[in-house]
Amino acid sequence: MMRIYLFALCLVLSTVAKAELTIEITQGIASSIPISVVPFQYNGKSTPDEGVDNIVRDDLERSGHFSVLAPRDMLSHPHSEEDLYFRDWRLLKQEYVVMGVMTELSTNQYQIRYQLFDVFNERELLTQTLKGSSTQLRDVAHRISDAIYEQLTGIRGAFSTKIAYVTTNPQRTRFNLSIADSDGAREKVILSSKYSIFSPAWAPDGKRIAYVMLEDSGSKVYVQDITTGKKQLVSANKGLNSAPAFSPDGNKLALTLSKDGNPEIYVVDLNTRHWLRVTNHYGIDTEPNWMPDGKHIIFTSGRSGNPQIYRKNLESGYLERLTFDGHYNARARLAQDGRFLVLVHQAKQGGDFHIASLDLTRGLLQILSSDTYLDESPSVSPNGVMVMYAAKHNKRSILAAVSVDGDVKFLVPSKNGDVREPAWGPYPN
């Protein structure tokens, strides 16, 4: 039995803002696991804003790996082992049951204890007790979802992660860089500008975000501290300053500059400001991304005539082309420790743009998104399971997500305006 106590979630959170994004699940896996999350018992005077068990049900359902029983379809709502009759849950064809009790310890301080049971083997798999203030109840709920997901799938959950994205009004006169929970809740605008903002990239510590701002004089790269809001100009050379990507250790930034006349990949050490030129070709080289080893960079190059993905060893200089299937392959991101590439793919000239995965060991390319169009900007969840991307849907730019295996799909439309450029943040510390 696992017992974890999480005292005082040390998270700096703004006041709860009305979420601008919502989630519409469009496809889950056929063999999803039946699970019941019984409404938690509540012991306290004040009514908390967040229904923790609701958030857990939404998280599990959205993952596509679970089919979650609605509370009204349950035969009983037990809160303790004495009231838990496994035969009832077997009748409902449930494989797992979650029960919980939430207690108000003092003003604005809550304790949540929950248990996960295996219905067939009639045994407890997991118990945790967590504490938090009212504004931390969403974090508590996402941590419960993370633990249940990991226990039952063997994969670390990513419900506690954040996403960054850019929203625009229809007139394209105002651009907001925002951060929200991975379910779209608790949106917080961290930068608002009349200039286009794109290519947000998280530092591995989750504390900084690099991005491009396209001012009247051209593109510039900034790094912004998320907590303080302080932004630092990293690159404003003549020509392009674009496509930032943090190294795995967070000390360096790969980016695209055209100060020498042509778009090339550079690496800058953020501490020493030492610049290293990585590519040297008259074709377009851009969209760098680091391999987890910190020694290789993958990037998009037009050197063959059309955009394709290449990998360069920063130490030996060895260059390798990775994509051969398709007319246009660009903006690759890595999934599952670099075993998969996720990229923007156009099969043939004039065809649709979709998100595809490329298994680097087997060389197999699979198109993941087919019901959205003009798909771009794929970003992979830190557990390597989901890809969030931007697409056109009903003439608007929305976010959509698909699992790396293509089985799970959902849409994340914005309530108003366009939303683009998603960037999935790292695991919280």
Added chain:
Amino acid sequence: MQNMGWNKLFAVSLLTLAITGCASSGGTTDEAAVTETAMEESQTQAVPGSPDVDVVTEEQAAMAANPLLDQTVIYFGFDRSEIRPEFKDILNAHAEYLVANPQARVVLEGHCDERGTVEYNLALGERRANTVKRYLVVQGVNPSQLESVSFGEERPAVVGSDDSAWSKNRRTEINYQAR
């Protein structure tokens, strides 16, 4: 936006030759891309504020006579940055003007349609600006008169997701900062 030099040019074109001109504003309004439809509007705007007509040299007046100078947008094929033959006359006219007017300054803005990735399009937009720049330099224009900047797919001339909108968005805009 228009400066005094630009106004002078308008004054000359309108008063002496009755040729209409479109002020490409440096922003990305629809008029900037579809010059023909914007002519009337620009004309009526330009007439009231056009003083100092006598200061304009004969040479500038002669140049202003070339209607090709009113065309300030060069269009490209998808994922292409080479200059199509039908735009060479327009570019030659601008090159001639820039050579004859060394004080003239131009910003070349490269743009793309919304298809493909944001970053690759930013690079492609720069190539579109730079091919126009190179073409003008080959025609004898001093490189110091030319600046290029890419706006990628971020500032479309026409909003829309069809071939017609896309073809108007794949462009380099020739924007005079000084005439």
